[in-house]
Amino acid sequence: MTIDDQIALLKRGTTEIISEADLAEKLKLGRPLRVKLGVDPTAKDVTLGWAVVLRKLRQFQDLGHTACLIIGDFTAQIGDPSGKSKTRRQLSREEVQANVDAVKEKVFRILDPAKTEIFFNKDWLGAMTFEDVIRLCSRYTVARILERDDFTNRLAEQKPIAMHEILYPLCQGMDSVEIVADVEIGGNDQKFNNLVGRTLMSQYGQEPQVVLLCPLLVGTDGKEKMSQSLGNYISIDDAPNDMFGKTMSIPDELIENWFELCTDVPMDEVREMLAEGRNPRDAKMRLGRELVGLYHSPEAATAAQDYFVETFSRRSQPVDAEDAVIPSALVIEGEVSLAALIAALEMAESNGKAKALIKQGAVSLDGEKVEDQSARFGVDELEGKILRVGKHRFRRLVLG
RNA sequence: GGGGAGAUGCCCGAGUGGCCAAUGGGAACAGACUGUAAAUCUGUCGGCGAGAGCCUUCGCAGGUUCGAAUCCUGCUCUCCCCA
Numbered sequence: 274m275t276i277d278d279q280i281a282l283l284k285r286g287t288t289e290i291i292s293e294a295d296l297a298e299k300l301k302l303g304r305p306l307r308v309k310l311g312v313d314p315t316a317k318d319v320t321l322g323w324a325v326v327l328r329k330l331r332q333f334q335d336l337g338h339t340a341c342l343i344i345g346d347f348t349a350q351i352g353d354p355s356g357k358s359k360t361r362r363q364l365s366r367e368e369v370q371a372n373v374d375a376v377k378e379k380v381f382r383i384l385d386p387a388k389t390e391i392f393f394n395k396d397w398l399g400a401m402t403f404e405d406v407i408r409l410c411s412r413y414t415v416a417r418i419l420e421r422d423d424f425t426n427r428l429a430e431q432k433p434i435a436m437h438e439i440l441y442p443l444c445q446g447m448d449s450v451e452i453v454a455d456v457e458i459g460g461n462d463q464k465f466n467n468l469v470g471r472t473l474m475s476q477y478g479q480e481p482q483v484v485l486l487c488p489l490l491v492g493t494d495g496k497e498k499m500s501q502s503l504g505n506y507i508s509i510d511d512a513p514n515d516m517f518g519k520t521m522s523i524p525d526e527l528i529e530n531w532f533e534l535c536t537d538v539p540m541d542e543v544r545e546m547l548a549e550g551r552n553p554r555d556a557k558m559r560l561g562r563e564l565v566g567l568y569h570s571p572e573a574a575t576a577a578q579d580y581f582v583e584t585f586s587r588r589s590q591p592v593d594a595e596d597a598v599i600p601s602a603l604v605i606e607g608e609v610s611l612a613a614l615i616a617a618l619e620m621a622e623s624n625g626k627a628k629a630l631i632k633q634g635a636v637s638l639d640g641e642k643v644e645d646q647s648a649r650f651g652v653d654e655l656e657g658k659i660l661r662v663g664k665h666r667f668r669r670l671v672l673g
Numbered sequence: 674g675g676g677g678a679g680a681u682g683c684c685c686g687a688g689u690g691g692c693c694a695a696u697g698g699g700a701a702c703a704g705a706c707u708g709u710a711a712a713u714c715u716g717u718c719g720g721c722g723a724g725a726g727c728c729u730u731c732g733c734a735g736g737u738u739c740g741a742a743u744c745c746u747g748c749u750c751u752c753c754c755c756a
Contacts, residue, residue: 431751521710526711552708586708633702665709
């Protein structure tokens with residue numbers, strides 16, 4: 274593969290490469306490049322949004338390069354101010370560790386473990402003395418740090434900026450220095466941090482890293498960036514039916530972008546699917562199949578689509594549903610309150626919410642709508658029936 | 674160090690002694706319509722309870738009062754101006 278071909282491949286789904294010429298130079302070296310991606314273990318799932326940069330990293334691996342994955346176990350305790358208009362809560366060591374454990378395995382469903390080095394930035398950042406920190410701080414100016422959008426905005430909005438937050442970019446930059454990165458991949462919101470890395474590297478006598486930025490994947494709500502705290506995400510371990518269903522619920526405007534960032538389908542093909550006169554729904558179905566195929570299997574993809582069409586498009590009873598045991602504690606004289614059951618199965622947040630849902634006609638048993646918010650049913654009557662709450666929540670009731 | 678402003682439900686933001694579980698907007702959820710899209714209309718939106726109703730919320734801790742988100746005291750935190 275020529276350098277140009279490689280660049281063309283790597284360029285898909287990026288907003289900016291700083292700079293392309295430097296990247297070409299690096300690629301010409303003919304040695305495996307050290308490609309850095311820093312992640313803060315602030316959550317337990319790998320979302321499609323995160324998968325965007327992981328997949329980019331994987332592309333580098335496929336071209337023979339080394340992925341340097343930096344687990345920000347130190348920086349997670351500061352919290353990246355990126356895009357946030359408020360100070361982030363600091364995580365405890367225990368929380369960070371639990372997240373790292375949960376996420377590690379999932380990451381390797383995208384990355385090639387044989388070409389991955391994992392680092393924990395507490396190893397070097399945690400070892401710095403206060404004196405080291407001060408020396409580091411002296412290399413950067415307050416004015417330059419405050420150039421960051423979110424700092425500027427918070428300042429303008431008279432919102433607090435804590436001292437430790439302005440050190441975040443420096444920490445991340447030190448990571449690049451420490452591992453001598455050739456390239457750093459990041460979401461668009463990381464631009465500032467990544468550029469600080471370049472500055473620090475040259476101050477430490479290193480060749481500055483190339484920065485490759487990917488757009489932030491918009492979440493299923495079509496508005497905010499996909500994030501676990503906002504709940505607008507698809508996890509790479511969502512069950513096939515969920516993954517497909519959630520994909521179908523994204524706004525049409527997102528289809529093209531999701532294809533570009535989350536799949537390998539050639540963009541010509543995508544644009545053809547979305548051409549004037551074609552039903553965007555079909556493109557979305559294809560997107561759903563691609564995603565399920567990527568993280569499960571082609572067979573699962575077909576099955577998920579069939580399930581979707583059967584259950585939602587044709588509005589018939591779901592062919593299958595997760596089993597849910599009727600908690601024996603709820604059974605009084607052989608009967609169960611439906612609202613209490615819905616709450617206990619976490620299909621609604623509380624008893625009161627469950628009742629409200631019933632009243633609104635959102636609850637049905639085997640397709641039969643239940644309207645009485647204080648309805649009680651005999652356990653034997655419920656067994657084997659499919660309880661549906663709202664559009665997407667189903668459980669098959671079984672006895673314990 | 675001095676002076677001033679402020680902390681309300683998921684978010685923003687009204688509310689200055691009883692009519693406040695707390696106006697309004699946004700978000701979210703549900704129903705209708707659909708392609709589990711968008712737009713639109715309708716409803717719900719602290720917890721428990723079949724219901725009457727009960728309980729817990731307005732930064733934290735005390736106090737005044739028959740009664741406090743609203744008044745007083747102390748504390749914590751934030752912002753602005755001056756030094």
